[in-house]
Amino acid sequence: MHHVLCGLADNAALPPELVDRLIAVADEDTAANLARRADLSHAQAVALAAHVEESAVQLAYEGRLTSADVDPVKQPDAALALLDERVGSPEWARLLAADPSVERREKLAVCHGLPSDVVETLAADVDVRVIAELALWTTSDWAARLARHPHAEVRRAVAANEATPPAVLAMLITGEGLPHAQRCLVCDREQKPFVHDRHCPRLDCDLMPGASCDGSHESTLHDMQQAALRNPATPTEAVVGFADHPSLLLRWALAARTDLPSQVYGRLAADPTPGVRADVAENPAIDDALIRVLAGDRDPEVRRRLTHNPHVPLDVLTDLAGTTKIGATLLPRIAAASPAEVEELARSPHPAARMLLAQRRDLPPEIRDALAADPDAKVVKSIASHPGLSEARLRAMIDRHGVRVVAKVAANPDATPAMLEDLTRHEPPVQKAFREVARHPNATGSALHNCLADKQARPLAAGHPALPPHVIAELLTDTDWQVVEAAAANPSLPRAVMSGLIPQL
Structure with a gap:
């Protein structure tokens, strides 16, 4: 029940x-x-x-x-x-600032527009977690004040706050102009020097794996630098020196910034860690020359991420498409292609380029229809869900390419009720097609009945309003709870049945 x-x-x-x-x-x-x-x-x-x-x-x-x-x-x-x-009410904030629950005071510290006296109270809280939460979300003025807090955890939170003044972020990342932090979460709890076991067996321990303090609060300061590097408000001149830092995490944090000089991106693009190079490859701020260098990277993930760069030249993208697993996704550069570029891609001798174009759902009818008649099954599979395709073209796709395109044809918004019924009877059956039919607004009761035989499509079919009411009622006792919930949520469930399902008090 x-x-x-x-x-x-x-x-x-x-x-x-x-x-x-x-x-x-x-x-x-x-x-x-x-x-x-x-x-x-x-x-x-x-x-x-x-x-x-x-x-x-x-x-x-x-x-x-x-x-x-x-x-x-x-x-x-x-x-x-x-x-x-x-x-x-502001009075609620004053009440909750004194709540005995640390978790509630932390949640209060996240709220914007608090009365100034409440902010003062939270900034002086006995639990550093509350102050750190305030530091993460507070205004520019308060962030500047909390940057001088003696606890390193509070400063780490200030470094992540995008409202923190750029000059303060620069001081946090370099340490210049600020007094040294006196405490961190590690030395609050452990005798210095201490390095937290990455496989700590203590069930009540919430220190991060590898957290350490030898008196300099090094792990927290490292996290603070990482937060500041990711903060877009941190001045460019304060971060460029980290491109050659021995810490992988700090170099990695730098790779996604969009305000670096081209030579810094060049150094990061030569980083020994593929993840750093991959972030650079997808970064829209890199120039054409560096894009072409990264197109020859030895790591497949770097090349895949480069295909998602909105500024990748079409010739580079076309070459990458032939050797890189991109998947069924509309790439930013393809989505932004001009009408002339769309025509160029449609005429490309490379099926991979035509397949990328076929992911668009706003193609001119003549190009859409030409791709629907493409000899390559992967191109046809990509275009099969494009709206506006006639039933005759959709059926022709299946006649030419069979099971490779059936599921995508079933997902076409213009697939007719008769076609959807036929797809549920296709031999051999295509499991993904059942799921597409089961969620299709044009599906008929007969098609949905066929979908009920597929385990993954069954919950989808149970919730479809075209399913006959008596079948929906029968599914309320199904052994699969997902099917039961979907049937109960079906708007075609008779009102009398709904009433009978709700216990009377």
Whole structure:
């Protein structure tokens, strides 16, 4: 019954009076589904929050509750959610700043627009985790103040905050102009020097693997530098020197920045670690010359990531497509191709280039139809889901290429009901096609009945509104809970059946 009720809670056709009944018997899981309903009234939201306390937070974030609906003493987590949405009372913030729960004070520190006295209170909290959370999300002025905090963990959080002033970030990354940190999470708990065992057996230990402190708080300072390197507000001149740093993680953090001089990208493109070179390859800030160098990289992942660079020249992309596993995805450079480039790609002698173009779903009809008649099955498979293709062209694809294109044809938005039925009877059967048919809006009851025989397509078919009502009702007792929930959520489930599924109080 639990899965039936969860499914009913998602059923868009559930009438208001049955929503009321379901609220009265809902458990936490059912309440979570009910809280997502687009038609949930304010009165129903208040009733749900009162019946299932855990749902109040979700309802607050969904905008279903107001400050008048929440008692911050009895529902502190819902009050936090409203504060996070900037619709809570300032008095709530003052109350929660003194909450005995560290987790709640941490959540409060994330909220924007807090009264200044609350920020002062949080900045002086007895638990450094609260101060660090504040430092991560606070304003520019407060970030500058907290950069001088004696605890290195707070400074690490300031380094990740994009509101931190650039000059302060530069000081954090170099250490110049700031007093030395006095403590870190490691020396707070352990005798110096200490290196945390990467396979620590202590169940109550929350130190990161490899965390260490010899008095200089080295692991936290390293994390702080990494955070600052990833922070786009950190000045370019403060980060360029890290291109040759012995730490792989610091070089890697630098590789994704888009504000570096070309010679720095060149040094990173020669890094011995493929992951660093791969991040550089996808970086839209690198120039044409470096793109062509990286196109010859020995690592296949570097070359694959280069194909995702929005500025890769088409000739380089075409060459890479023939030797690199790109997958069925629309690449940024292909999506941005001009009409002239689209025609050029469509005429390419390389099937891989035509296949990349076929991933677009906005092609001119003449190019779309030409690719649909392509002799290469991979090109046809890529174009098969393009809207606007006629039934005759779709059937011709299957006649020429068989099982290689059946699933993609089934995913075409213009596939007719008759064609979808035929695809579910295709010999040999294509498992992916059943899933595509089961989610297709044009699928008929007969086609969906055939999909029920496939284990992965069965839950999808059970939720399809074209499935006959009596079949939907039968699936409510299925052995697969996913099928049960999908059937209960099916808007074609008869109202009388819905009513009978909800227990009477």
